[in-house]
Amino acid sequence: MLQAIGLTSIPRRDLPPRVDDLTFEAHPGAVTALLGEPGSGKTTALRLMLELEPGRGTTYFRGRPLHRIPHPGREVGVLLGDVPGNPSRTVRGQLRMLCAAAGVPASRADTALEVVGVAGLRDQRLGSLSRGMERRVALAAALLADPCTLLLDEPSAGLAPRDRDWLHGLLRGHAALGGAVLFTTDDAREAARCADRVVSIAAGRLVADLDAAAFARTRLRPRVAVRTPHAARLADVLGREARDAQRAVEIVEESGNLLSVYGTNCAEVGEAAFRHGVLVHRLADETGDASTIVAPEEAPVLQARTASDVEAEASAEAAATADRSSPGAAAPSPGGSRHPRSPARPPASPVRRVGGPLRPLRYELLRVCGTATPALTAGLVVAVSVLIALVLARSGHTPQNRVLAAWPELLPLPPAALGAGLLGALAFGEEYRYPALAAHRGTVPRRVGLLAAKLAVCAALALLLGALAVAADAAALHLVFGSGPWGTPDRWVSAVSWAGLLVGCAWAGVLASGVFRSATAGLAAVLAVPVGVVPLVREVLEGPSVRSVAGIAARLRGLAWGQWPPEADRLVLGALRVMAQPVGTALVLSLMVLLCAYGFTGLRGRVRW
Structure with a gap:
């Protein structure tokens, strides 16, 4: 059972709260409609129930608030807006990624697509779906973990x-299996036809809580x-x-050639049209909301009423209006009893802390492989790198290691390092642009597992x-010039330096995009290392010093009591050369600063690690 008790949003400046002391229930095995006009607070009520925005009140899902449920995604299936995914990602890839986040088998993606009837669209891109197919995919995402409540x-x-x-x-089928379904709508006819119970709200407050039959009888007009x-x-x-028959009939001329006739039926209208030779193109019984009748000044209304009918209807409407607008009247509770509102309100509850994906490594692998960005980046990097390497080799004035890395002196970083930084910046940049982990939040959970998986x-x-x-x-060098720049004595040192440079750029992009919440900012931080940090580090390392680290290999051999192998001297000296490079030192310092900033922003956002 879903129980919403006293939901109240934070009041806006000089405006009342969007939701004010809203209390209702949604029973298992039934479909409940939350009915209200646009702007009445329906979406805000759902967000308060899901603890997606601060406010007062409590919502219990089978007796527990959402923040006390270990895996909320397996308890509540949510549909808020469109599918939160990259438009270039396939339907199946998106759902498999969400399966990893929810901690359910990847086969649930195909099962959910079959349930919603779009199994044939599993290889379609999200951006190419029509409105109807997109809503089906969003429902499949809500049903992935087989939740009890929708x-x-x-x-x-x-x-x-x-x-x-x-x-x-589909909603009826889910309710028939014992689940609770709550959906919002602004169409009274849809609520009466599709729901077992209708909860009506206006200006964020409860107006009525009735079963569908009573709602159709009291709130709708045939x-x-x-x-x-x-x-x-x-x-x-x-x-x-x-008028001749002394019957109360109301006739409203709608737009075009449409009439809405109240107080009669299709047989009487059809017979009257036949007797007077009036051509009729459409004749149907409908049920509409009584509050949506067009006012007399907006459309011509032809009424045929007796005086007693008009007087009785006016008195009944005045009594109903006085009862609804009475300031001392309390909204009826779901059980039918009235209770006064307490003047003392509890403090506002904060936004729920969102957990990361239950399977972070699989989630990250599916996120990366779900788009063509890595392949396109690799192709562009290889093409540019080959072109630069051929130009450098042709000039003949560049060291062999730089030729092989395609790194001229004019460029701050080689193409491969820039590509690695771009892929790292997209790791968090895509999460903030297409927030699949926390839809409609604009935030990404900062769990250590998620960060470690991305790194x-x-x-x-x-x-x-x-x-x-x-x-x-x-x-390319071997093909064009007949030989490649292999065989240098320090090639393993160059390989370690090369690997460290690439990994450092990728990690800098990951951390910077997580701190600044943008892939562009992450790539800018990668470029800032050689442009801004390296000159400062080089100035410090190349300045005068009264101490020297020369002979450190011999001193280490002495500490090892002669057990130091001779080949280790070369390893130690190579490692020191790698660590003493300005770019390497600048990357290490930048990574430390970005890691501290990432942790600080996570603690400031009060996100649980």
């Missing part, structure tokens, strides 16, 4: 009538919709017959990219 915000918005019928059948090219003539005919995957991608670039450069 919270859907305007699930039928923009859908064709056929898709709406399918949606209502009418006859007539479409005819002779609307004015038919309206005059119906009005005269109603590990980006490091592997950077090393693979560097190896591809070096191999392509060597092959």
Whole structure:
């Protein structure tokens, strides 16, 4: 059972809160509709229930608030807006990535697609889906973890009538299995037809909590919709017959050639049209919201009423209005009892702390492999690297290591390092642009597991990219000039320096994009290392010093009591050369600063580690 108790949003400046002391229930095995006009607070109520924005009140899902549930995604399926995914990602890839985040088997993606009837679209891109198919995919994402409760915000918005019928059948099927379904809508007819219980709100406050039959009986008015090219003539005919028969009939001329006739039925209207020879194109019984009747000054209304009918209807409407607008009246609780509101309110609850993906490494691998960005980046990097390497080798004035890395003196970083930094910047930049982990939050959970997964995957991608670039450069040099720049005595030192540079750039992009919440800022931070930090480090390292580290290998051999192998001297000296490079030192310092900034922003956002 879903129980929402006293939901109240934070008041806006000089405006009342969007949701004010809202209390209702959604029972298992039933479909509940949250009905209200646009701007009445329906979406805000859902966000308060999900603890996505600060406010007062409590929502219990089967007796527990959401922040006390270990895995909320397995308890509540949510549909808020569109599918939160990269438009270039496939439907199946997006759902498999969400499966990893929810900690469920990847096979649930295909099962959910079959349930919503779009299994044939598994290889389609999210950006190419129509409105109806997109809503089906969003429902599949909500059903991935087989949740007990479904919270859907305007699930039928923009859908064709056929898709709406399918949606209502799906919600009925979920409720028949014992689940609780709550969806918002602004269509009273849809709420009465598709829900078992209708909760009506206006200006964020509860107006009525009725079962569907009572709602249709008390809140809706049956009418006859007539479409005819002779609307004015038919309206005059119906009005005269109603006055002659002393019947209360209300005729509203809608836009075009449509009439809405209240207080009669299709048979009577059809017979009147036949008797007077009025052509009718459409004749149907409909049920519409009583509050949406067009005012007399907005459309001509032809009424045929007796004096007693008018007096009785006016008195009943005045009594209902006084009862609803009485300042001392309390909203009825779901059980039917009234209770006064307490003047003392509890402090506002903070936004719920969002947990990271339950399977972070698999999630990150699926996120990276789900788009063509890594392949396109690798292709562009290899092409540019080969071109630069050929130009450098042709000039003959560049060291062999720099030729193989395609790193001229004019460039701050080689193409492979820039590509690694770009892939690292996209690790968090894509999360903030397409927030799949925390939809409609604009935040990403800063778990250590998620950060470690992103660093590990980006490091592997950077090393693979560097190896591809070096191999392509060597092959191109051998093809064009007949020999490649291999065979240098310090090639392992160069390899370690090369790997460290690539991994450092990738990690700098990851951390900077996580701190600044933008892929562009992450790539800018990678470029800032050689442009801004390296000159400062070089000035410090190349300045005068009264101490020297020369002979450190011999001193280490002495500390090892002669057990130091002679080959280790070369290893130690090579490692020191790598660490003493200005670029390496600048990268290490930049990574330390970015890591501290990442942790500080996480603690400042009060996100649980």
